[in-house]
Amino acid sequence: MLSKTAENLYWAARYIERADSIARLLEVAYRIHLIPNATTSYNNEWDSILQTLRIKEEYLEKNKVIKKEKIEFFLLFDLENQSSIFNCINRARENAKMVRTAITLEVWDAINITYHDLETYSKKKYNSKDLPEIIDLVKKQVNLIRGTILNTQLVNDSYDFLSLGTHFERADFTARIIDVKYFILLPNSELIGKDYDNFQWSLLLRAVSSFRGFKWAYGNSDIGYYKIIDFLILNMMCPRSLFYSIEKIDHHLKRLKKFYKKKSKAEELANTLHANFNKLTVNNILDSGLHEFLERFIIDLSEIYGQLESKYFLGAEK
Amino acid sequence: MYNEVYTKSKIRLSYRNVMKWANSLPKNTLIKKKTEAEDLFRKIGITFSVYNNYDASERLLPFDLFPRVITNNEWGKISKGVIQRSLAINAFLHDIYHSGEIMKTKIIPRHLIYGNPAYEIKMVGFKVPNNIYSPIIGTDIIRTNENKFLILEDNCRTPSGVSYMIENREIMMRMFPELFQTMKIEPVENYPNHLLDTLAKLKPKNCSDKPNIVILTPGPLNSAYYEHSFLANMMGIELVQGSDLYVEKNITYMKTTRGKEKVDIIYRRIDDHYIDPITFDNNSLIGVPGLFDSYKSGNINICSAPGSGIADDKAIYTFLPEIIKFYLSEDPILENVKTYKCYDSKDRSYVLSNLKNLVVKEVHGSGGHGMLIGNDASKQKLDLFKRKIKSNPSNFIAQPILSLSSVPIFSKNSLSPRHVDLRPYCLISNKKITLVSGALTRVALKENSLVVNSSQGGGVKDTWILAE
Amino acid sequence: MKIKIKHETNYTFTSEVPKLIQSVKLYPSKCRNQEITSWSIKTSKGSIQESHQDALGHKIYNIFNSNLKGSQKITSSGIVNTKDMLGIVKGLQEKVNPECFLRQTNLTLPCRKILKLSKNLARKSNDTIMFCHQINEIVSKSIKYVSGSTSVSTSAKKSIEQGKGVCQDFAHILISLARENSLPARYINGFLIEDLNAQDHTTHAWTEIYIKDLGWVAFDPSHNKCIDEKYVRISCGLDFLDASTIKGIKTNYSGSENLEVKVSISNCQ
Known part of the structure; x- marks a missing residue:
């Protein structure tokens, strides 16, 4: 496969995953908006969304105040915002367009239709009332795209690069959103009471669409920071946990190694990181500091990516 | 105006089934089918990028559902004529880049070849694989x-x-399968296989048994990008951009996830001047540095060969009948349109005094740009072209305004005739020539318009060559 | 005349060059005016490869470099045995029709000032040779030789307008004028031994004009004469750019480069 093709597949999947993540963030914010007297948390929520996506400054530069409609538009359609859902889908499509020979018609179709549907919305003047409808559309379409990838793509190297894109983005996103909200996960925080905690934690779980999953995994008891850390970082059952993502990354890098019959530094690094997770406990993480742990994880992840990039995306040119 | 459906106001046999079908379609079915077709196109991603329209950089090439029908007899003549011409063109290209036999006669004025920027000095004396310049x-x-x-x-x-x-x-087959049962239509789907076979025969001097073939595209912003990826997909070969290739020790490689892979044959869809910034335009970002030297060392073949463009230069076009006679000792099967060469003083004075009845074309222009249609032009435009022709006569040719034949399209309320042209695609690998029984019909969608170019509001039709 | 030449081109790069490919035309032309006793082209970095002989008879070499740091020196050196053939260049290994060299380029496009140079010359159809000598002489006086007064991208038009130039500009003006008079003409790169005692030598440039029955005849408008045994011919082309001896493309390089050329020429006998 052409190096560029691998890169395009990776980024197509990555942008799709990102669009999905943003849609879920917007959904959480929308939910808070429906709860009476939640103005403070509502504003906090916007704040953390912008921080998670690393676009707070960009937004403020353009809009000055944090205002519901403006922020929604900024996250959905603003072409100047690199991380708007529309831009993500557009980029996913541009990447997919470059690799029409490596993806099935069904996958292309799903991506292309998502783009055209969103384009129709983006041309109209934005109305906040449409938000749930648009979020539903994005979620539905993203699931459709994933489904077509799963059902129609050959399970060859193309599939591995697509999966790597999805899981790098997911690992990165989960790590960042926990980090942005890590203060609510700290024990003995004097700032906040129990109900408030519960509320905050449920938001976090919803943001990674794991609220129900969490309940099933841990029973219907209190949420509790300890369990959340366990769930979002260490639980193999949670499809958005760091452990799950790193396992997938390791898995697909191993497949590539086998497929190409060539060793790769990326696989070695992922293997080590994966192995470390096996031994890890919540107490280990809290001892070393949650923030420090996440920071380290993001660095490790980008090192793996760096190796992946130079091995498979930049070609043999060295 | 000649309407292809009728002969002396009676429907021709070849169109009988189609007309019956077209007239029996309920109007709402037609509208439904039209949307369906457009959806299909959009789904498959057949879009046509328009450069100067940054807002909607992709639009659909309008497709009309009414098919163009060509009888087996008619096709027989067309195909013979096209094959003859393609052979002559390749013989001509080989000759002018080698001994130049034709230049020793007085058939073509020497400056039209040697002074022509499309005549590539760097190609002189170079032996291209199988002597095929333009496959x-x-x-x-x-x-x-x-x-x-x-x-x-x-x-x-x-x-x-x-x-x-x-x-x-x-x-058409998906939407109107019943029509294909009533008529015997030559298939076109084997074209990509023939193209691949043709390219595979054009191996460079240093090449393994199984050549590695790629398509080189300028990228997704190019108006024909969809076609590039379509062909790559149908042939099962890689679609590459300049940045995917590199040259090392005069061998051209592509970057792959397995490491470097030698490339043997490039079907390039970028112009001569952009293929290699070392040898040609050094500002080119879409080319491959060192590609031309790799080519001349016999390590890769570039199709079409650099310098092939001289043969479709409009100034050379006028001499094609003589070129056919010179190389093949045959009379041309298909004639040229009568063409006035503005560098010839007699022709020029005719052109200048009859501008209103002529189409004037720039010699190096393409896609209907830089063109004057005399009967449709303002006085200002006529004057402008007069001045242009006088100041640089060799840059222009002129042709009578011909009434192109017409075929109906489904317009709002009824079938209404529009002008069409025809483009078959001939494949030449050595002595073997393949002409798939099919062609592109371009149609001018505006009433009475003679411009069929897709960049200027033209559309397309399915073209049926009847098997018997 | 046996001439020993050493031509060094030294590139210094401000940062690492990921990829550099060069196409080199530095091998002296094979023709009867000069016999190549020995010649070699070397690079201090990267691999060098003989590629092919091009349409104009140049022996093309390619140099390939990856991750090039610091500087690169290309050395082209050897001994050439020259003959004075009254400017007539014979036995060139080329296949290109001379009429191709009637094409003007951006660097040779004529202007009114250039056209005026030959306005009062009566050209007798049978005495093209005389005419060529005359335009060579006129061009040699058309501008003043001032070293450093123009750059590599200066056109004939610009040079004559400012009234000064170097050998490159003299050559371009003569090419422009010859072509306007329907005489094929081209740009030549080479060496000239002017003063054997000089410390610094440079490369030189002149013009070849195609004269029916004689073939290519080399005129040096910088010195108002035809070439003799003191000239060594290296490369030719439509203009300076087309004839240039080293063309290179750097990929993914954002730094700058510094170029230094050193030439030493001596008489072997």
């Missing part, structure tokens, strides 16, 4: 009456549109 030739043909097909233009470099020939058929 894919798209010939633009117009019809002026029931028996007359004329050649309007040759496209020897990178003729585009063949993907529409195939996709238009695909869509």
Whole structure:
């Protein structure tokens, strides 16, 4: 496969995953908006969304105040915002367009239709009332795209690069959103009471669409920071946990190694990181500091990516 | 105006089934089918990028559901004429880049070759694989009456549109399968296989048994990008951009996830001047540095060969009948359109005093740009062209305004005739020539318009060559 | 005349060059005016490869470099045995029709000032040779030789307008004028031994004009004469750019480069 093709597949999947993540963030914010007297948390929520996506400054530069409609538009359609859902889908499509020979018609179709549907919305003047409808559309379409990838793509190297894109983005996103909200996960925080905690934690779980999953995994008891850390970082059952993502990354890098019959530094690094997770406990993480742990994880992840990039995306040119 | 459906106001046999079908379609079915076709196109991603329209950089190439029908007899003549012409063009290219036998006669004025920027000095004396310079030739043909097909233009470099020939058929077959049962229509879907076979035969000097073939595209912003990826997909070969290739020790490689892979044959869809920034335009970002030296060392073949463009230069077009006679000792099967050469003083004075009845074309222009249609032009535009012709006569040719034949389209309320042309695609690998029985029909969607170019509001039709 | 030449081109790069490919035309032309006793082209970095002989008879070499740091020196050196053939260049290994060299380029496009140079010359159809000598002389006086007064991208038009130039500009003006008079003409790169005692030598440039029955005849408008045994011919082309001896493309390089050329020429006998 052409190096560029691998890169395009990776980024197509990555942008799709990102669009999905943003849609879920917007959904959480929308939910808070429906709860009476939640103005403070509502504003906090916007704040953390912008921080998670690393676009707070960009937004403020353009809009000055944090205002519901403006922020929604900024996250959905603003072409100047690199991380708007529309831009993500557009980029996913541009990447997919470059690799029409490596993806099935069904996958292309799903991506292309998502783009055209969103384009129709983006041309109209934005109305906040449409938000749930648009979020539903994005979620539905993203699931459709994933489904077509799963059902129609050959399970060859193309599939591995697509999966790597999805899981790098997911690992990165989960790590960042926990980090942005890590203060609510700290024990003995004097700032906040129990109900408030519960509320905050449920938001976090919803943001990674794991609220129900969490309940099933841990029973219907209190949420509790300890369990959340366990769930979002260490639980193999949670499809958005760091452990799950790193396992997938390791898995697909191993497949590539086998497929190409060539060793790769990326696989070695992922293997080590994966192995470390096996031994890890919540107490280990809290001892070393949650923030420090996440920071380290993001660095490790980008090192793996760096190796992946130079091995498979930049070609043999060295 | 010659309407291809009728002969003396009676429907021709070849169109009988189609007309019956067209007239029986309820109006709402038609509208439904039209949307369905458009959806199919959009789904498959057949879009046409327009450069100067940054807002909607992709639009659909309008597709009309009414098919163009060509009888087996008519096709027989067309195909013979196209094959003859394609052979002559390649013989001509080989000759002018070697001993130049034709230049020793007085057939073509020497400056039209040696002074022509399309004549590539760097190609002189170089032996291209199988002596084939232009393996894919798209010939633009117009019809002026029931028996007359004329050649309007040759496209020897990178003729585009063949993907529409195939996709238009695909869509028609999906939507109106019943029509294909009542008529025997030659298939076109094997074109990509023939193209691959043709390219595979054009191996460079240093090449393994199984050549590695790629398509080189300028990228997704190019108007024909869809076609590039379509062909790559249908042939099962990589679609590459300049940045995917590099040259090391005069061997051209592509970057892959397995490491470097030698490339043997490039079907390039970028112009000569952009293929290699070392040898040609050093500002080119879409080319591959060192590619030309790799080519001349015999490590790769570039199709079409650099310098092939001289053969479809409009100044050379006028001499094609003589070129055919010179190399093949045959009379041309298909005639040219009568053409006035503005550098010839007699022709020029005729052109200047009859501008209103002529089409004036720039010699190096393409796609209907830089063109004057005399009967449709303002006085200002006529004057402008007069001045232009006088100041640089060799840059222009002129042709009578011919009434292109017409075929109906489904317009709002009824079938209404529109002008069409025809572009078959001829494949030449050595002595073997393949002409798939099919072609692209371009149609001017505006009433009475003679401009069929997709960049200027033209659309396409499925073209049916009848098997018997 | 046996001439020993050493031509060094030294590139210094401000940062690492990921990829550099060069196409080199530095091998002296094979023709009867000069016999190549020995010649070699070397690079201090990267691999060098003989590629092919091009349409104009140049022996093309390619140099390939990856991750090039610091500087690169290309050395072209050897001994050439020259003959004075009254400017007539014979036995060139080329296949290109001379009429191709009637094409003007951006660097040779004529202007009114250039056209005026030959306005009062009566050209007798049978005495093209005389005419060529005359335009060579006129061009040699058309501008003043001032070293450093123009750059590599200066056109004939610009140079004559400012009234000064170097050998490159003299050559371009003569090419422009010859072509306007329907005489094929081209740009030549080479060496000239002017003063054997000089410390610094440079490369030189002149013009070849195609004269029916004689073939290519080399005129040096910087010195108002035809070439003799003191000239060594290296490369030719439509203009300076087309004839240039080293063309290179750097990929993914954002730094700058510094170029230094050193030439030493001596008489072997």
